[in-house]
Amino acid sequence: MTTRTTSRLQLVSLTALLGLVITAIPAEARQSGEGNGARPDFSGVWRTINPPAAPRVNTTLRWLPGPGELPDFTPAYKQRYDKIQASRETGSEETESVARCLPPGMPWFMGAQYGLEILQTRDKIGMFSEWMDAYRRIYLDGRKMPADFDPSYNGYSTGRWEGDTLVVETVNLRGETELDRYGSPHSDQLRIVERIRLVEPNILEDVLTMTDPVAFTKPWTQTRRYRRTTKENDELHENTCAEGLRLAK
C-alpha cells in the first residue's frame, strides 16, 4: 500500500517535472523538433509563397517557362510538349485537364495556390489543397503500397523521417496529368521524392525531385515554399470546380 502510494507520488512528480521541462523548451525549438526528440509538426494552414510571376503570351495567356522550369524531355516527350504549346497557342483547352475540372494531381497539387491545410499524426499526414478541393495522404507507419493499388492522380505516398526532414516517396501516378501550369507532360513511370522541412518556424519548404525514365533524360527538381497563416486567416473554402459545369454554355 505504502509502496504503491509512493510510486504514484513519484509518477505524479515525474509528470510534473516533465511538464516543466517541456514548458521550458521555447516554442520554436518544439516546432522544429529540437530538444525533446519529437518530430517537427507541419500541421497548420499554409499559403504558397509565389515565385515571381512568369511572363505569358498576351494573346492566349499561355505561360512561358523560365530557365530551369522545364524538365529535360526525351525526344518523344519534347515532341509532346511542343504539341501542347501549339494547341494552347490557339486558345484551346484540350491539353488543360484542370480546365475541365479534373484534379491537378501530383506534383502540381503542391502548387496549392489557394492554401494548403496539413494535419499530421504520428502515422499519417493529410494535405488538403483549396485549389480544386484536392486531398492527398502520406503514410508514415512503414507500410508498403499494396500490390494491386490503382494508379491515381496523387499517387501513393509513403514517408520517413531523416532528422527534421520528412522524406516522401510518391509512385503509382496516372500518366495523363500535367506537371505544372506549362502543361509539361510525364509518363506513368513518374516517381517523386520530396524533402519537406521547416526552414523557419513558420516557413515550410518542399524540395521535389522527379524522375521519369520514359519522359525525362535526367532528374528534375523544384522547390516550393509556404508561409504559415495567422489565426485570422486560417480557414479554407470549398472550390468545387464541377459546380461551374451546370452553368457552362
Add this chain to the structure above:
Amino acid sequence: MRMKFLGVAAVVVTLAVPAFAHHSFAMFDYNKEITITGSVKELQWTNPHIHLLVNAPDAKGVMAEFDIEGGTPGNLRRQGWSRDVVKPGDKISVVIRPLKNGDNGGQLISAKKGDGTAIGGQGGGGE
C-alpha cells in the same frame, strides 16, 4: 497616388491567379481594358468562378447585359468580397478585360460601388 496604383496592381495579380479552373482564360482580350458602368442585375456566387451580371450601355449606347467573370468565391472572400457585397439594382462601375468574340462580358479586374468605394479593398489577397 502611387499606393493606389500598387493596390490596383495587386488586385489584378490576385484576380488573375485562378486562370486554370474550369476553362482557359484565352477568351479574354489581354490587351484591352474597358470600364462598364451600370447597375447590378445579379451576383452569381459560384465555384469555380463568380459571375457578376451588370446592365449597362454597350459600345453603341444600347442597354445590354454584361456577364463579368471573376475568381473563386474563396479567394475573393479573402480579398473582401462576399456573396452579398452588392445587391440587384446597386450602381456599379467595373473594369474588365472584354471577351474577344465581341459578346458583352469579360474578366473582372476591379469594381467600385456607386459611391466610389472599391469592392475588395486595396488588394489584400491570399498570400
